[in-house]
Amino acid sequence: MKLHGTTTLALILFLLLASSSLQVSMAGSEFCDGKCAIRCSKASRHDDCLKYCGICCADCNCVPSGTAGNKDECPCYRDKTTGEGARKRPKCP
Template sequence: MHLKPNTMKLQATTTTTVALLILLLLGSSSFHLSMAGSAFCDGKCQVRCSKASRHDDCLKYCGICCAACNCVPSGTSGNKDECPCYRDKTTGKGARKRPKCP
């Protein structure tokens, strides 16, 4: 069987495209897994953010703080003295400085 040059080009392009898509899928799934928090932080932050009105934001910032400090205060609010690192994290400097961790 003899293929025409245009058919061979199309076949090579299709193969390359499929290979790139597979690499993209594999890369994105491993990136998602690397961004996943630890079981410790996930569990502690679920409790901490269980009553938060902005649950997703609370989980995001709690996870960041937990990863950096390796602790999360008990309860759904307050108790930040249990974890000074968590308590002292802020979003910036100057007048706009606010607590980062929920």
């Protein structure tokens, strides 16, 4: 009976540790969070801007300065697109 209690406790601890590390890995980096907060500060669709900026920043390790434009500062960010053909448009805000 004591073995089951120890095993159950170990399993619970493992699940708690695994879930907390998953939350950390899903959170954005301080660099991207800070840069995207500035980039999206004037966006009308703030949540969408933060989402796509975070994705682009994680891939490119850079975010252009300011709230719009300046994409030449970060060619990777500038050149990311969604879709193909007629639906192709810039992905990063």
